[in-house]
Amino acid sequence: xxxxxxxxxxxxxxxxxxxxxxxxxxxxxxxxxxxxxxxxxxxxxxxxxxxxxxxxxxxxxxxxxxxxxxxxxxxxxxxxxxxxxxxxxxxxxxxxxxxxxxxxxxxxxxxxxxxxxxxxxxxxxxxxxxxxxxxxxxxxxxxxxxxxxxxxxxxxxxxxxxxxxxxxx
Ligand code: HEC
Numbered sequence: 001x002x003x004x005x006x007x008x009x010x011x012x013x014x015x016x017x018x019x020x021x022x023x024x025x026x027x028x029x030x031x032x033x034x035x036x037x038x039x040x041x042x043x044x045x046x047x048x049x050x051x052x053x054x055x056x057x058x059x060x061x062x063x064x065x066x067x068x069x070x071x072x073x074x075x076x077x078x079x080x081x082x083x084x085x086x087x088x089x090x091x092x093x094x095x096x097x098x099x100x101x102x103x104x105x106x107x108x109x110x111x112x113x114x115x116x117x118x119x120x121x122x123x124x125x126x127x128x129x130x131x132x133x134x135x136x137x138x139x140x141x142x143x144x145x146x147x148x149x150x151x152x153x154x155x156x157x158x159x160x161x162x163x164x165x166x167x168x169x
Contacts, residue, residue, distance in 0.1 A: 027138050034159040043095045044131040046139035059153035061136025064129040076147040077140050087140040098134055128167035
């Protein structure tokens, strides 16, 4: 555990010093699969029309984030004194790392602080919507989505409705 944190600390220090880091992919949507958008590397991303209509997953992510994560990470992902601003985190971390932290949790014990990110791997209310939360935070992080509830959204697809039913059991 200690070693892992030490290495992470070194990586973070390298980032702030301006060295290349494991940046998240370019969020531009290049594929639309039944209303869910993907970037050139195949990672889930957002799509916002010129009139502000957001894809359904961005909207779903807004709702899930602001019911499950905001208590610690601040409304709309802006962060708190207790937990990092995820609108910034998603710009620096890979999709895989994001998923791993939410599923497995993380505990950073140092300098007198004990900051605990709970593990949500067995919570369907979060795991069934994890891509949505990631998509929403990406949109926020890119500055393409203002704070608050998106006014207009695309409809939920039948594909996602079925996926949701089976995921939630
Ligand atoms: C009980 C408070 C709490 C809740 C609820 C919570 N988190 Fe966290 N989270 C934290 C803390 C504290 C950290 C920083 C942990 C550390 O320093 O290692 C963190 C870290 C993270 C990180 C790593 C950020 C980075 O910059 O490295 C991600 C990603 C994350 N949380 C996602 C989420 C998501 C998504 C949700 C909602 C499903 C959520 N968290 C809910 C407290 C929380």
